[in-house]
Amino acid sequence: MCGEAEFAGLVGELVLDTAPRLFAVVQEYGERVDARVAAWGLEFEDHAEIVEVDGGTRMRASSPVPAVRAFSRPPHVSVRLVRLEPSGAAVPG
Secondary structure, eight states: OOOHHHHHHHHHHHHHHHOOEEEEEEEEETTTTEEEEEEEEEEOSSOEEEEETTSSOEEEESSHHHHHHTTOBTTTEEEEEEEEOTTSOEEEO
16 A cells, blocks of 8 residues: 555556547548538557547447548548647547
């Protein structure tokens, strides 16, 4: 058994080690004409959970990639996956 401070540190490490990665599904209109965040997702080790911004759709997929494709509307609307890093930086794909 350990003290409260040590245990709190261990719990913090556990949370950081198991935290899902946050990502956005961005719809891009035309060729860089406009864009919007269509959905937010959480990527876990074995699956991804995605929620449409307007609340209309929730989905579960084996990874973010198949889910992201569901938001594409060719030929005028393409999609991109943008991961939000713990540092707060947004990283494509």
